[in-house]
Amino acid sequence: MATSDVIERERPYAGVTVDQRRRRASDGWVRGIGIATVALLVGFAAGWAGTTVLAPPQQVLEAEAFSAVAVVPGEVGSSITLNSIASWATSPVAVNGAAGIVTSVDITAGASVERGQRLYSVNLRPVVAGQGEIPAYGPISPGDAGAQVSQLQQLMTDLGFWRGAINGRYTAPFATAVRNWQRASGYPVDGVVQAGDIVWVPQLPARMSFDGDTIATGRVVAAGEGDVVALGSAPTFTIPLQRAQTRLAPTGTRVIVQAPDGSLWDAVAGAHTVDPMSSETVHVALAAPDDGPVCADTCDLIGAEGQATLLSEVVTVPPLAGLVVPASAITTGVDGRAFVTDAEGAQHEVTVVQSARGMALIEGVAEGLEVRIPAAQGQ
Structure with a gap:
């Protein structure tokens, strides 16, 4: 071999000995083996992930996808x-006509009051209710005549003390009736009805109340002070x-x-x-x-x-009564029909009668049938 040829072939390795060239060749082979090994491991790991991690664990999902509840009687409604x-509703119907100290209040506010019923007392003298349109404006005494007397005669008739004519004349027989009423009711028996003795209201019986700031036990009241009010029916x-x-x-x-x-x-x-x-x-x-x-x-x-x-x-x-299930047990098909799925996976068509507050009233299945609902609903 020509000397020039040897020199040309060895020029790339100028300054490198033969042993060094052998070691470098050996190191390259090892690196090649390492890279191939890593590639194989990466490929194996990717394959394991694809088969183990990404593959759906069907049995686990199926086991946890639903719970079963029974179709039971109940009510479905909402409120x-x-x-x-x-x-x-109140309206003033009369004004107190007595003067003095209120010594008692004899009805509770809003109580139903009848003719002749005692409302309160002033200086121990009773104040009672009477039906009439004419307010008391003065005492009624024997010998008087007029509309005030007729109103009083009607009250005495209603209370059973007078059986004579209602003619507006205060006669001696009528005076006897008045005195009998006074004796029975706690008044001085003198035949004279004072202006504050009777509170005349348009209609009785009626629910009545008072001005509590004026007509209250211990308060001093003047004639014309203190409204008597009637409540609505x-x-x-x-x-x-x-x-x-x-x-x-x-x-x-x-x-x-x-x-x-x-x-x-x-x-x-x-x-x-x-x-x-x-x-x-x-x-x-x-x-x-x-x-x-x-x-x-x-x-x-x-x-x-x-x-x-x-x-x-x-x-x-x-509320309606019937067979009920959680509304989440109802599935609606593309054709609009509703059905439930039993624990074995069979579907049963149902009619939803009413649903409210997460429950549904259904027809079409028997009581006791176990149907599927999402697992979270059954926990």
Whole structure:
């Protein structure tokens, strides 16, 4: 071999010995083996991840995908609890005519008062109720005549003390009737009815009350001071709502009102009236289903003074009874039909009668059938 050829072939390795060239060749082979090994490991790891991590664990998912609940009898409905306001409408019907110290108050505010019933006393002299349109304006004595006498004659007749004619004449026989009434009622027996003895009101019986700041035991009262007021035949009941809430109580909605003693009064929603002070507040009137008073024959439970705030249940979805399941057990197909799936996976077509508050009333399956619901629902 020519010397020049040897020199050309060895030029790239100028300054490197043969041993060094061998070591470098050996190191390159080792690095090649290492790279190949890493590539194989990476490929193995990727394959394991694809088969172990990414593959869906079907049996685990299927086991945890649902729980089973039984179809059971029950009710499905919905309601909300709101406050209703009960208050009496009042109107002045008479003015106290007695003067002195109020020595007793004999009725509770809002009590129903009959003819001749004692209301209060002034200087121990009774003040009673009488029905009549003419206010007392002076004493009625034997020999008097006129409309005041006729009004008194009618009261004595109603109370059973007078059986004669109602002719507006205070005769001797009528004076005897008056004295008998005075004796029975606690008045001085003199036949003279003082202006403050009877509070004349247009209609009796009536629920009545007083000006509590004036007619109260121990207070000094003058003739003409202290209103006697009559209450309406029954308190009014309303539910104040924000305008956006009125859809919850359309006319005819059932409302259950809790009375002060814990009993329940049945009512229905009526007219909606916008509050004159705030256009965002609407008052929904309540009435009994038979259009009578909500409180029926227990209206005495509502105090005559101020307003009573009562818890009320507004029935937004009337309850229906039947077979019920959680609403999450119902599946609707593309054709609009509803069905439930039993624990074994079989589907049963059902009719959803009503749903509310996460429950559904259904028809088409038997009581006791176990149906699937999402696992979280069954926990």
